Structure formats: C-alpha cells, structure tokens
Amino acid sequence: MAGVTTTLNRTIAWDSAAPVRAETSEFRRTLRRFVRNRGAVIGAVVLLLIVLVALIAPLLAPYDPLVQNPTLSLQPPELLHPFGTDTLGRDMLSRVIIGSRQSLMVAVIAISIAASAGTLIGLLSGFYEGWVDLVLQRLIDIQLAFPGILLAMVIVAVLGAGLGNAMLAVGISLIPAYARMVRGSVLSTKPNAYIDAARVIGCGDLRLILVHILPNVAAPILVLSTVGVAWAILIGSSLSFLGLGAQPPFAEWGRDLSEGRNYLSVAWWISTFPGLAIMFTILSVNLLGDGLRDTLDPRLRQR
Amino acid sequence: MQRYIIRRLLLAVPVLLGVSIAVFSMMHLIPGDPALAMLRGQPQVTDADVFRVREDLGLNDPVPVQYIKYLSRVVQGDFGRSVQTKRPVLMDIAAQAPSTLQLALTAVVLAVTLGVVLGVVSALRQNSWVDTLAMLTALFGVSMPSFWFGLILIFVFSLKLGWLPATGQGGLERLILPAVALGMDFSAVTARMVRANLLEVLVTDYVRTARAKGVAQNMVVIRHALRNAMIPAITIVGLQLGTLLGGAVVVETVFARQGIGRLLVTAIMAKDFPVVQGVVLLAAAVYLLLNLMIDLTYAFFDPRIRYS
Numbered sequence: 001m002a003g004v005t006t007t008l009n010r011t012i013a014w015d016s017a018a019p020v021r022a023e024t025s026e027f028r029r030t031l032r033r034f035v036r037n038r039g040a041v042i043g044a045v046v047l048l049l050i051v052l053v054a055l056i057a058p059l060l061a062p063y064d065p066l067v068q069n070p071t072l073s074l075q076p077p078e079l080l081h082p083f084g085t086d087t088l089g090r091d092m093l094s095r096v097i098i099g100s101r102q103s104l105m106v107a108v109i110a111i112s113i114a115a116s117a118g119t120l121i122g123l124l125s126g127f128y129e130g131w132v133d134l135v136l137q138r139l140i141d142i143q144l145a146f147p148g149i150l151l152a153m154v155i156v157a158v159l160g161a162g163l164g165n166a167m168l169a170v171g172i173s174l175i176p177a178y179a180r181m182v183r184g185s186v187l188s189t190k191p192n193a194y195i196d197a198a199r200v201i202g203c204g205d206l207r208l209i210l211v212h213i214l215p216n217v218a219a220p221i222l223v224l225s226t227v228g229v230a231w232a233i234l235i236g237s238s239l240s241f242l243g244l245g246a247q248p249p250f251a252e253w254g255r256d257l258s259e260g261r262n263y264l265s266v267a268w269w270i271s272t273f274p275g276l277a278i279m280f281t282i283l284s285v286n287l288l289g290d291g292l293r294d295t296l297d298p299r300l301r302q303r
Numbered sequence: 304m305q306r307y308i309i310r311r312l313l314l315a316v317p318v319l320l321g322v323s324i325a326v327f328s329m330m331h332l333i334p335g336d337p338a339l340a341m342l343r344g345q346p347q348v349t350d351a352d353v354f355r356v357r358e359d360l361g362l363n364d365p366v367p368v369q370y371i372k373y374l375s376r377v378v379q380g381d382f383g384r385s386v387q388t389k390r391p392v393l394m395d396i397a398a399q400a401p402s403t404l405q406l407a408l409t410a411v412v413l414a415v416t417l418g419v420v421l422g423v424v425s426a427l428r429q430n431s432w433v434d435t436l437a438m439l440t441a442l443f444g445v446s447m448p449s450f451w452f453g454l455i456l457i458f459v460f461s462l463k464l465g466w467l468p469a470t471g472q473g474g475l476e477r478l479i480l481p482a483v484a485l486g487m488d489f490s491a492v493t494a495r496m497v498r499a500n501l502l503e504v505l506v507t508d509y510v511r512t513a514r515a516k517g518v519a520q521n522m523v524v525i526r527h528a529l530r531n532a533m534i535p536a537i538t539i540v541g542l543q544l545g546t547l548l549g550g551a552v553v554v555e556t557v558f559a560r561q562g563i564g565r566l567l568v569t570a571i572m573a574k575d576f577p578v579v580q581g582v583v584l585l586a587a588a589v590y591l592l593l594n595l596m597i598d599l600t601y602a603f604f605d606p607r608i609r610y611s
Contacts, residue, residue, distance in 0.1 A: 145319075146322075146586070147545030150567075150586055154329065156571065157329065157571040230446070244571065244572075265462050271451070275454065275455075278451065279443070279448070283442065
C-alpha cells in the first residue's frame with residue numbers, strides 16, 4: 001500500500017519535476033501540499049500552541065493549581081480567576097494549564113508504547129508470515145475482542161488505578177491498530193522488485209526490514225499516530241473521568257471535569273473549561289491527522 | 304452460507320479461549336494475594352473470610368487446574384459470586400443487561416439515522432454550505448468526549464430548560480439524553496463514512512448509466528449508489544458498535560444510569576474480580592458475535608459477495 005504510493009510519487013517526481021527544477025524535493029512538495037490544506041494547518045498551529053502551553057505550564061499558570069483557598073470557593077469567572085475556582089478555591093485556569101501536561105503525557109507515552117510494540121509485531125508478522133504471523137495475529141485477535149475502552153479498563157483493573165497505569169493501559173490497548181496496519185503495509189511492500197534485489201545482493205533480514213521495508217511503512221505509522229494521539233487523550237481522560245486514571249489532588253482534565261459534575265447547577269465553569277480543553281486538543285489532532293493522511297497518501301485524498 | 308457461518312463460529316472458538324485465558328490470568332497478575340486484595344476495604348477481615356475467598360476462587364489448586372475448572376464453570380454459565388453482593392455474577396449481569404441494551408440500541412438507531420441522512424445530504428450537496436456545516440458538526444462530534452457532551456446535555460436540557468430529567472432509570476424521557484450522548488460519536492463517524500463512500504460511488508459508470516437511462520435522482524441515490532456506499536460504512540459501523548459497548552461505561556456513569564458499564568466500574572473500584580471477569584468475558588463474546596453478524600450483512604448489501 002505505502003510502497004505503491006511512494007513509488008508512484010517517485011515516478012511523478014522523475015517525470016515532471018526532475019529536468020526543470022531538480023532541487024524540488026519530494027519533501028518540499030509534500031510540505032506544500034500540506035500547507036495548502038487549511039484545516040491541517042489550523043490543527044497543527046493549535047496543537048503546537050497546546051504543546052507549548054504544556055511545556056511552559058508552570059510559567060504560565062497564574063496560581064499554584066494545588067493550593068486550596070476556602071474563602072474563594074466556587075468563584076465564577078472574573079478578572080483574577082478567568083476560569084473561576086473550584087469547590088476548594090483552586091484556580092481553574094491554572095488547573096487547566098497544568099492539566100495539559102497530564103493529557104499530553106498520556107498521549108506521548110501511550111503512543112510510544114503502542115507504536116513501538118505494534119510496529120515490531122507488524123513487521124515480524126508481515127515479514128516472516130507463516131507460524132510467526134499466525135501466532136502474533138491470534139494474539140492481536142484476542143486483544144481486539146475487548147471492545148473500545150474495555151481493554152484499557154481491564155488493564156487498570158489489574159494494575160490498579162493511577163495515571164501511570166492508565167498510560168500503560170492506553171498504550172497496550174492501541175497496539176493492535178499499529179500491528180494490523182504495519183503488517184498490511186509490509187505484505188504489500190514485500191513483492192516489490194527492489195526487495196528481491198536487495199535480498200539477491202545479500203541483505204540480511206534485519207537490514208531488509210529496517211532499511212528497505214520500514215521507510216515504506218513510516219507514512220501510515222505517522223498518520224495512525226496522529227489519530228492515535230486523539231484516541232489516547234480520549235481514553236486517558238475517560239479513565240480519569242471514571243476515577244481510574246489521574247488521582248486527586250493533581251490537575252487532569254478528565255478528573256477535574258468529573259469533579260465539577262456535582263456542581264453543574266451552581267458552578268458550570270468547573271467542568272466546562274477542562275471539557276473545552278480536551279475537545280480543542282482532540283479537534284486539532286483530528287484536523288492535523290486528516291490533513292496528514294490526505295497529504296501523505298494521495299489515493300485517500302478527498303475530492 | 305451455512306458452512307461459512309459454521310466456519311466463522313469455529314474460528315471464534317480459539318479467540319474466545321484466548322480471551323478466557325487472558326481474563327482468567329487477570330486474577331494472577333494482580334500484585335499481591337488476590338484474596339486479600341479483594342477483601343481490602345471490607346470491615347474486619349477474618350482468616351475465615353480469606354479462606355472462603357481463596358476457596359471460592361479456587362486459589363489452592365495448581366494454575367492449569369484452576370483454569371480448567373474456571374473454564375468448565377464458565378461454559379456452564381457459572382461466573383462465580385460477586386464479592387460485594389455475594390450473588391452469582393451472572394444474576395448481577397442479567398439484572399443490569401436490559402438497561403444497557405436499551406441504551407445501546409436507542410443510540411445506534413438515533414446515530415445511524417442521523418449519520419446516514421447527514422452523510423447523504425452532504426455528499427449530494429458537496430462543497431455547499433450544508434456540506435461544510437454537516438462535516439464541521441461531524442468533526443466536532445468525533446472530537447468531543449461523550450462524558451463532556453453528556454454533561455452539556457444535562458446542563459442545557461435538564462438544569463436550564465428543565466425539559467428532561469438528568470439522571471436515573473425509567474421511560475423514554477430518561478433514555479433520550481444518554482442515548483444522544485452515547486450515539487454522537489457514532490453518528491459523526493457514520494456521516495463522514497457515508498459521505499466519503501457516496502462521493503466515490505456517485506462518479507462510477509453504473510451510476511452514470513442509471514442516470515443516462517432516466518432513473519430519477521432519488522432512485523439513483525437510494526437503489527444504486529447508497530447500497531454500494533454502505534458496504535465500507537457497515538464495517539466502520541460494526542467496529543464502532545464495540546466502542547459503543549465501551550462508551551456505555553462512561554455514559555452510564557455520567558447519567559447515573561444502571562447498567563453493565565456502571566456494574567463494571569463499581570466492580571473495578573471495589574476489586575470485585577469475579578464481576579470484572581464476567582462482564583469482560585461476556586462483552587468480548589458479544590462483540591465477536593456482533594462482528595460475525597456484520598460480516599454476514601455484507602451479503603445483503605452486495606450480492607456479489609457469496610460466502611463459501
């Protein structure tokens with residue numbers, strides 16, 4: 001799949017661009033295609049801003065998100081507390097800012113786990129086929145039999161509630177998506193002549209996999225990872241919402257949203273701002289993901 | 304067709320066995336003594352309690368024997384007893400299942416209806432403001448966590464407008480908000496899927512032929528295009544059904560509804576492992592069955608697919 005795409009791109013590059021503007025690299029053309037996609041650019045910019053906020057969160061947060069101030073309990077949004085305060089008088093703006101770190105951390109760690117384990121499984125499965133494939137894919141089948149968030153919940157049930165365990169759980173539950181996708185890409189890359197050629201000149205399995213096959217699988221992995229980030233943030237915050245992820249008093253969007261649930265009629269702001277934060281993060285990731293998919297895989301480009 | 308169904312059912316057996324091993328292993332992967340872990344939080348744990356739990360769980364046998372015993376009990380419908388309620392797990396599940404089923408079915412009907420209509424309308428009016436609006440809505444739909452959307456629904460329709468009750472069990476008025484919250488993501492995905500597939504199908508030769516021979520636009524869409532556009536959509540819808548089972552966990556918590564999801568969350572919190580195992584095992588079995596049924600519906604939409 002990816003192999004065909006890349007080969008196609010290269011052919012086009014040779015035909016059209018090579019004689020006149022040889023310096024126009026594939027990367028630059030891909031970049032130009034990406035920049036032309038308005039949604040993707042908006043998504044990328046918003047996401048960058050959110051990442052930036054998470055990185056310098058302690059500098060941005062006007063108050064300590066953990067410091068309680070009973071006299072300021074349930075203050076509606078005003079100049080000193082633009083997002084209001086919660087029952088314990090903690091500043092919600094500071095909690096939303098600091099909370100971004102937890103959500104993004106869940107995404108980064110979960111995707112790292114899922115992408116590395118899933119890619120490894122997919123590469124082995126697709127490259128060796130036979131019994132390796134059979135065994136690995138049946139294991140993936142078993143994982144896939146746990147629908148949606150259930151797998152992550154089961155893992156948390158075993159390991160115990162907590163943000164670290166939630167990250168691990170989300171990561172493991174996203175492995176099948178990578179394993180399946182990478183396996184498919186490897187299977188479609190293998191019949192290419194250059195793979196046979198590489199083998200004929202004496203490339204070992206490891207070199208074949210790493211140098212000749214993996215680059216062809218890179219684009220779909222990247223696309224899947226953006227979708228995966230949205231998933232990870234969603235499952236992670238859901239776990240925290242259910243009380244299985246981040247534990248009080250730490251600021252985390254899903255957790256804070258859940259805390260505000262009981263005060264919805266008197267203090268709408270406690271749940272609203274963490275909710276908006278989750279939504280805009282996922283929205284920007286989805287926009288970016290759609291854009292990347294359209295840019296990197298021309299066959300999937302929407303008309 | 305029959306042979307295909309039988310083969311698929313047989314293929315599901317090893318997966319189910321694998322699932323049962325995974326679920327069974329849960330008990331042994333818990334750090335520490337599962338019996339003690341399960342009794343933690345209960346007032347006054349005596350040695351007799353620990354012994355009873357260990358005996359209930361069969362923890363005194365070798366692990367493979369434990370698994371065989373577990374499996375043979377499960378096959379007979381015996382999922383053990385809940386540590387909290389002391390009742391058979393299956394009874395607890397059976398008591399909660401109708402509520403979740405009702406919620407999930409309502410959500411699916413709402414979501415598919417809305418999703419298909421939105422998808423078709425935006426495909427037919429491609430790049431118009433209707434299309435843009437519908438797809439923007441869908442994008443928000445897939446990006447909004449159901450627990451937050453549920454809270455917004457409660458805030459608007461229960462607290463501010465006072466039209467519908469916020470929580471609890473009962474008639475249609477208590478079903479609508481949770482079903483909308485649960486189905487939102489689903490309908491957004493369906494709308495995007497239907498639109499993308501319909502756009503692809505609308506430019507094919509057979510649609511052009513149908514138009515050329517004078518078939519009315521509505522008929523072209525319904526009889527010729529939509530039917531083919533639905534095939535990939537069904538796959539996604541099927542996969543989404545699984546997410547729906549998981550989503551019910553969250554939505555039931557938001558709306559304080561009874562159901563399998565709540566049962567599971569409460570059980571996880573209380574370390575009531577027999578209940579967790581029972582719910583998860585049944586959910587996986589139902590999900591596998593659903594997937595099979597979805598594969599079979601392909602034949603209905605695409606007569607070219609013949610199972611053999």
